[in-house]
Amino acid sequence: MLEFVVRVVGVLAAFLVAPLVVGQAEHKVMAHMQSRLGPMYAGAFHGWAQLVADGVKFVQKESVTPAAADKRVFEWAPIVAILPYLAALAAIPLAPGLVGADLDSGLFFVLAVMSIGVLGSLMAGWGSGNKYSLLGGLRVAAQLMSYELPFVLSAASVAVAAGTLSLTGIAHAWNPWWLLWQLPGLVVFFIAGLAELQRPPFDMPVADSEVIFGPYTEYTGLRFAMFLLAEYAGIVVLAALTTVLFLGGWSGPGPESIGWIWTLVKVAFVSLVVIWVRVSFPRMRADQLQKLAWQGLVPVALFQLALTGVGVVVF
Template identity: 70%
Template sequence: MEMTWLEAGVRAALVLVAFLVLPLLVGQTEHKVMAHMQGRLGPMHAGGFHGWAQLIADGVKFTQKEDIVPAAADRWVFRAAPAVALVAYLLAMAVVPFSPTLVGADVPASLLVLLAVSGIGALGTLMAGWGSGNKYALVGAMRSAAQLVSYELPLILACASFALAGGTLSLTGIAHAWTPWWLLWQAPAALVLLVAATAELQRPPFDMPIADSEVVMGPYTEFTGLRFAFFLLAEYAGIVVMSLLVAVVYLGGWTGPFDGALGWLWTLLKGFAVALLIIWMRVSWPRLREDQLQRLAWLGLVPLALVQLAITGVGVVLTA
């Protein structure tokens, strides 16, 4: 049935609200969870209870800062970089299904769409490093490019395993095909997906492109004010998108008690649990070296993903 303009507008509004609210919730959760894990509570007074409004206060602070464009920068590339990084995850959020009926754009190959547009977000980092006209930013951008090339392959191979198991490239179709047996059968693919997604987001322990002790802030060294805040928002939006992807393809998405009415809530709760795991990884492990990063990708994740893909293919054939 053809979608009306009103329905399309409502879905677009819901995606936009989710895109603005969920990354902020993940950001606030990261601040508080890390504070308790590391025994440094930090600001506890903004907004009253537990400093819940500190993230809002930080956002206001960013809006008041001066927007500086370096004299040596490529002005167009420098200014467009944050928008490229941010809009990519907005497009990816549009195809993530929260329930069988609650999805911004239920396209036939939504898994491919999500992987394609989320990969564009890394181009924002490359544009930031190149356009800044700063040697530290350029080094960070080159590290980001090497990391993108290395971890894109295991990420796609892991997703291919889920698509093969579900018999479809649609995220909604994969969630419909999910069974509890997947928790064991597809566990290696889920591990590869989680690690590769964390590396794609340049999150610790895979934050070599923005290692402050080596390259200041890497591609983001010259960014100030709202432009820097947009990169932070894009990072948290990436966590939300990748967490929801794991929740849908590996944890069954909306599958759970009363999933008819509360299916969207189950998807959010499962995605939030995966986001907590990504935050925990940041607190628990030190930053890898570049050689360790490449070794993990090519000698660890890629062979594991290929073996899992072969096992999935055999399983599909035997159960057909």
Template identity: 70%
Template sequence: MIAEVLDAAVRLLVIVTAFLVLPLVAGQMEHKVMAHMQARLGPMCAGGFHGWAQLVADGVKFMQKEEIVPAAADRRVFALAPGVALIPYLLVMVVIPVGPGLVGVDLDAGLFFVLAVMGVGVLGSVMAGWSSGNKYSVLGGIRSAAQLMSYELPLVLAASSVAMAAGTLSLPGIVQAWQWWWLPWQAIGAVVFFVAGLAELRRPPFDMPIADSELVMGPMTEYTGMRFALFMLAEYAGIVVVSALTTVLFLGGWQGPFLPGPVWTLLKVFLLVFVIIWLRVSYPRLREDQLQRLAWVVLVPLALAQLALTGIVRVVAG
């Protein structure tokens, strides 16, 4: 009994540590990659060698800023919104496998759990927009809700294709069932899942809910200090989670030659993090009509086609 409790405590500690460290690594990586791609000098100077202290400087900046609550805000909902945006990603990390046996909880319906909980994170933006007492924040919250409803369907359909191919909803089970020859015939689903995940995170070029040229900062316009920092941490945690899920579902998770399983998982995850950053600096923001058309006219039909192809392959393969 004591051994089981200790094992659960160690797993929980590892998950919490990963949750605190990996999003920060993703944030630091974004600073550096964007600095190289766009010739930004600032992020390369803080602390000397390669701007190693940029992340520390940002943290100190957020801690020093005053926590301001607008007079017209709903104070209780305003204070809860950053936590609602952040906590779902911690819960998702509990069921994502890093290596053989290295998973917080192996749920039989782990994929269903992940998809259900990820949708809750968007409520943080909706709550922030509604409670701020600011018309720009409200518009950003409405756009966040509309974007979730549009992109949740292709995300679920693409994930369902992998579950159908593997014959299980368990994330470790999907990795164990994964084969290299899945790469070509699950490629459509992988692209749909990844793009829909970016849209749910409201990452560029799908950042219409924020749209700083129109809405200042969207739902986060009235947030300052550590509350704003929690929203930023939730964004980077979401980047890690979407990259990790794409790795587990479509890239074989920990599978790979020569290197240990967890190393392969992290390599694949941070390769996808790099792609997310690359997309941010390469493509302009979509208009709202373009964003909705991409979901309903392009991604949903592609996801349905992937489901049909998976069904055919399953029948033919027996």
């Protein structure tokens, strides 16, 4: 019982801290990439408390429910958006024995609950009673249908190579030459993951120049903050899953007892790449987004899966 409580507290602490760290990094890293200061006044050192100040601001604001909204769907949407990422973090290992829930089908579980998180955006768009929110929600649905397939196929390639659906087992089976063998799958997985999270350049559902803020147009206060927190939590989950599947998880120089440090370093690196992509690429049009998914990522993911199958049988 005590071990279970410790694991739950650890996962909750990671869930509360890691997204805030990624959010603060996005503020500052984007600022430096664009040759500007970024937040500087909240916090004595380099604006470190900006995310805390933003959180206080959101708590103080009134949460308004539009008269035309479906109240129950509208109010539950932020919760549905954020909770799946908490569940996903519980199944991703930091090091051998350092995992909230070591599931035999951990990869299947994480992919399943990550797809549930997108339903929060769909509920927000449908329940807001706003035509711009509804249009954003429909864009979310179209994007989810397009990118879920390459996302799952590229992850399945790793599971086939490792011979297990356990994330801990996949991390144990990893070896450095996977970086070459599974490189196409890594690229597909990362790009599809960005689209699943609606991160730039795949942020068409929340395009402020077209649909104001997409599914989240009618949200204020703490509910809006929960959607932002869900986005940052999604980045952490995507980075952690990429680390375990393709970058060896806790593998690195030194004893296995410091493996959790290597996991966190790799997660931080992948998160920085996510931020870099946001700064470097413009938003894609709807036709470009669909073309990339069906004519680009899906064929590459199928090729990677076939290559892995042949490699497992031959070698």
